[in-house]
Amino acid sequence: MTTGFAPAAQPSPTRSAIAAQVRDVVKTYGRGDTAVRALDGVNLEIAAERFTAVMGPSGSGKSTLMHALAGLDTINAGQVLLGDTDLSGLGERKRTLLRRDRIGFVFQSFNLVPTLTAAENIVLPLPLAGRPPDRAWIDDLVATLGLGDRLRHRPAELSGGQQQRVAVARALAARPQIVFADEPTGNLDSRAGEALLSFLRHAAHELGQTIVMVTHDPNAAAFADRVVFLADGRVVGDLAEPTAAAILSRMASIDAPATRKTR
Amino acid sequence: MWRLTLRNTLARRARLALTLIAVVLGVTFVTGSLILTDTSQRLLDEQFRTSTAGVDLTVRDAAAFDSAMGVEVERDPLPATLVDRIRAVPGVAAARPVVRGQGLLSADGKTIVPPGASLLASWEPAPVGAFTLRAGDPPAADDELVVDADTARRHHIELGDTVTVRAEQTESLRVVGLAGFGDGPGLPNSTVGLVTLPTAQHLLKLGGDVSEVAVVAADGTDVQRLRDRVEAAIGSGYAVSAGQDIAASSAAAAKTQVDHLQLMLFALAAAALLVGALLIANTFSIVITQRTRELAVLRAAGATGAQVLWSVLGEALLVGFTASVAGIGLGVATAAGLRDLAGAFGITLPDGGLVVAPRTMIVAFAVGVGVTVFSAIGPARRAASVAPVEAMRRSAAASAPGGRVRTITGWGMTGIGASSLVAVLAGSGSLALVGAAALAAIAGLALLGPALTPRLARLIGRPLDATGIPGRLARESAARTPRRTAATALALALGLALISFMTVLATSIKDSIQRSYTEVITADYVIESARNEMLGGLSHHVHHHVGELPEVAVASRLRYGHWKDGAHTNALTAVDPVTLPRVTSLRMAAGDLNAISGGGVVLAERAARERHLALGDSLPMTFSRTGTQRLPVVGLLRDRDAQALSTDYIISLDTYSRNYRENMDASVFVKVADGVSDAAAKKAITAKLADHPTAQLRDQAAAVAGRTMSIDQILGLVSVLLMLTILIALMGITNTLALSIIERTREIGLLRAVGMTRGQLRWMIRGEAVLIAVLAIVVGVGLGIAFAAGTVSALGSTAELALVVPAGRLVLVVAVATLAGLLAGMLPARRAAKLDVLTAIATS
Structure with missing residues (x-):
């Protein structure tokens, strides 16, 4: 992925639009004495066409928050809005269809179906929905991600970086309302990781794709437009246009009291 | 290590459950068959021993042989004067004339037609006669009759009733007594009418002659010597036999049908066990693959390869042992059911207490444990060869398509099978060659399975693409794991091949019987x-x-x-x-x-x-x-x-x-x-x-039906019993898919995350099940028809026979197998759909 990114098709005029929001969300696991409050009254707005990173130490609730936002998990109290759809009231089937039609995913690993080729993996959600793929859009994505010569390969024949790029292409193929990326660079070397993050930033800014990324890596978060910090199931910080250094120092200040509290 | 083995087996009991059932069914079949035939044989032995128990010697007309094809020959009657000559021999305590023949009984205007014999005999009190009075009196007057208590109960005959006896003459007689035979109320599957000697002679038109003379030796007389003396006294032309010899020879004649049934049941049990063995080997092999990392950790921790090998074989031993115990229990329970089943298809076996011989237990255990452990040897050796470093690797689930040597040998064997079959079809073969060709082809296909399956699955699965991504994924999943897909499909293919073979062969034989009959017989x-x-x-x-x-x-x-x-x-x-x-x-x-x-x-x-x-x-x-x-x-x-x-x-x-x-x-x-x-x-x-x-x-159609009835009956019985083999094979599909789902948890989680609905997921799994079933149908029905054609061709050199493929019945087999494949996929599909998306994604 050494090629430069194509200029934006449509620079976004409405930077302030809200793609999703979370209101007073509570999520507990277990019951009684062993109950854990993974999300403890979280409030958050995700700006449209921006690249937002969610950070926090392990156990902070960042993955739970993403799962709730993406309709992968239910919540106990509060509201999760995707556009103007309230996810908290949706049943399993409706959430599945919502994921299929309006959400894209990039996981840390095992993003691809091993039996399908790269090309088939990229369009995977579309035939599931019975929708025809937008060929021009997908060709663009493939070209931009530098996957043109890997399309007929199966995942086992691709490098880790290539696999993640195929996953990103898959996430964007259906032009979802939001793409969620869960530690997308966790298994990549730093060069491949940076290339992927640059593309995500590019996708938000130039292609108008709303992206939410969960990570614990400050260098990765620094590619985002905004970083939200989570600890003990609450939002404890918010940083716009972050740098790695700023993120690190903010994390240190969050970690300290959290550590004290558990003692 | 043994504690670990035990704990491993228990922990994986769900995965091993279906394997267990396969062994249980096979052992049940073997046990049931053995018990059924043992019981039938003992009952026949007892019956004939009882009937000659009080008789030391029996004098009959001489015959070159006693029985043929299970039927005792009829002998000429003896002159009554012979009785006095025998009585005069020193050492003879009693010599009694006995008349025996066939006579149908009718009560209330309805003729009683038992599945077995309608015995008509002269009444003899013990010790010569084997019948004992249960009620009333023995027949004394010429119009008096004693019937067996069993027939009386079944047909509501009471003392004082009139019963018509149809033999060479027809007479209506008054029932004066009810008799039992030995401990039982009558002879199995038969009716018994006992009358005075003159009435018996009259009914059977014997004049003054008798069927045989029963001789009782005086106390202290050597029976062998007495026999020589009697022989000398009456001269040649008569046969003097010891009572026990007659019992043994009569029993042997009656047992021929049991022997045929036993042979058939054993052949079917072998088929069921072969299919079971394939399933066991497949299950163990999948479980071992899934446990590669665990085994590698064990090896890294210092376990030797031999210890790992014995641990896996120990698991097989446990499974085999448990299954054998359950199978023997079920076998005892189903032996009676098997007898009813045989009865429903026209094979009548005596009814009575079940015989569970120690030999039955030993054979059942040997078969159950043996088959399980033997099938696990391959997977166990592979487990033992897992290197400790594999603990560090990520698991690679895709299985290799099989080695070159295996594939080449497979092609070779299949080629030998196919060319032998072609030679037979060209008209230069025997049944033995057809059998050898079938074995070679099956062995060849078993070896070729992993190499052929990906291409075949993709080809046959093409229509699945019409259903979109779930169908496409089902096809790829079957093609991706060729070894297990091949083994699973082969098990079902064997069952289907046997059923198609039997169906085509039986139809061809029936058709030729019909054609020759209608062409040659011009009677109305x-x-x-x-x-x-x-x-x-x-x-x-x-x-x-x-x-x-x-x-x-x-x-x-x-x-x-x-x-x-x-x-x-x-x-x-x-x-x-x-x-x-x-x-x-x-x-x-x-x-x-x-x-x-x-x-x-x-x-x-x-x-x-x-x-x-x-x-x-x-x-x-x-x-x-x-x-x-x-x-x-x-x-x-x-x-x-x-x-x-x-x-x-x-x-x-x-x-x-x-x-x-x-x-x-x-x-x-x-x-x-x-x-x-x-x-x-x-x-x-x-x-x-x-x-x-x-x-x-x-009329002509009914006459043909009468001639082909026994073929229909045997085909029916065999088909029903082969269904068991099919059932085991279907459990193989369920098992393979259930195990494969465990392996594909991450993939399923991903598919669900990106929007595959539960319904689509269920269709994906069911699609794979149906694909395996169709693969088996193509191979199995193909093999069945091909070798039926070979058999018809080989038989055709000595009999008028032409191949007839019953399209309707085969379509039925195909439809049932496809549907069954769909059913086999139900359980795994439901389980996959129940997987929680988040847990599935998080699984490593």
């Missing part, structure tokens, strides 16, 4: 016994009565008889050469049918060819009554015509009556007189048959 009607006895069993009166009717132009009768040729038993047909040509269109290849009137024999062309006989040669034939006779060959009959008469050897009725005591017809062919309507003729004949309750008037 045939009268036959509804019971299809081995020798026909039609009263000789029928021919006489029907022949007299003015509506009937010709009535020509056929008789069957057995003769021996060294150790071989053959069947012959006796005909009337004058009337037979008027009801058939027989064409001789050489000689003249009429010439048999002179005491000669007509041979089917194929029999002449086999024996290298030509017109003018003579054929030595051994008859039970008259010993070995040399009959001149006076004609050769076309094979097809011979098949229509169900025989290769034809003699005249006169020759028959000289050499046989049997006085039963097999069939009476009837040609209706000119100008008489079928309906009128039918009415007149039916009226004449009123006195012969087992006689049936059949």
